[in-house]
Amino acid sequence: MAKDEAKASDFSKGLLKSEELYKYILETSVYPREPEVLKELRNITHNHPQAGMATAPDAGQLMGMLLKLVNARKTIEVGVFTGYSLLLTALTLPEDGKVIAIDVNRDSYEIGLPVIKKVGVEHKIDFRESEALPALDELLNDQKANEGGFDFAFVDADKVNYWNYHERLIRLIKVGGIIVYDNTLWGGSVAEPDSSTPEWRIEVKKATLELNKKLSADQRVQISQAALGDGITICRRLY
Ligand code: SAH
Ligand code: CA
Numbered sequence: 001m002a003k004d005e006a007k008a009s010d011f012s013k014g015l016l017k018s019e020e021l022y023k024y025i026l027e028t029s030v031y032p033r034e035p036e037v038l039k040e041l042r043n044i045t046h047n048h049p050q051a052g053m054a055t056a057p058d059a060g061q062l063m064g065m066l067l068k069l070v071n072a073r074k075t076i077e078v079g080v081f082t083g084y085s086l087l088l089t090a091l092t093l094p095e096d097g098k099v100i101a102i103d104v105n106r107d108s109y110e111i112g113l114p115v116i117k118k119v120g121v122e123h124k125i126d127f128r129e130s131e132a133l134p135a136l137d138e139l140l141n142d143q144k145a146n147e148g149g150f151d152f153a154f155v156d157a158d159k160v161n162y163w164n165y166h167e168r169l170i171r172l173i174k175v176g177g178i179i180v181y182d183n184t185l186w187g188g189s190v191a192e193p194d195s196s197t198p199e200w201r202i203e204v205k206k207a208t209l210e211l212n213k214k215l216s217a218d219q220r221v222q223i224s225q226a227a228l229g230d231g232i233t234i235c236r237r238l239y
Helices: 019-033 036-046 057-069 084-092 106-118 132-141 159-172 186-191 199-217
Strands: 074-078 098-103 125-129 150-155 173-182 221-226 232-237
Touching (some): 036 057, 036 084, 036 106, 057 084, 057 150, 057 232, 074 084, 084 106, 098 106, 132 159, 150 159, 186 199
Parallel strands (some): 074 098, 074 150, 098 125, 150 173
Antiparallel strands (some): 173 232
């Protein structure tokens, strides 16, 4: 493996028993099936100072499965960064599928854009450079077209606002559709005393604890807390 390529330890959030186990999962089940263009994007992103924000390949693999299970055609992504989860989504959607991709920062999206263009899926992407809340509200303003109009959403930005996103997404996603929240175990800090949590994690930790409690009590959705990546909560809209 080239020196500047990503290693398993670059993606591990420490939720598993050992780094070796994580490496085993990646090497046995994930990397052999990861499309070449996603590998390429992953390696481009590896040199970014905030590379750790990119969706881990094992989490991506689950996302691909969920997209297929709901036959996703119209989806929303909140938090694009260099586009790993976005490219994965665009590759998985049918030819006439659309993903509305929202991020405050277009520059990082442009890092991955050449790869997206090369593989010919740019036409499925509607990138919106915006704060997520107003962008979601704008979708809801056009109620007739958008309420219940989406099959799937992936949320991976601005953790303190997840509940606000949830209140909007629950209306945008159709009954039976799926909303996935990333980083819901926040490095395992949700189950640690604050005294062992680094200062920089505290604010999001509080918001995540609150979110997890609220999602658990939310009768509008079926949930599954998956302990992969940095913790992923899958919500399926029930009514
Ligand atoms: N899903 C991405 C990782 C997203 S990282 C991947 O697979 O690589 C989080 C992203 O959220 C960053 O790109 C950041 O610019 C964006 N972000 C942060 N706050 C935001 C907000 N309030 N609204 C929209 N995007 C935001
Ligand atoms: Ca994430």
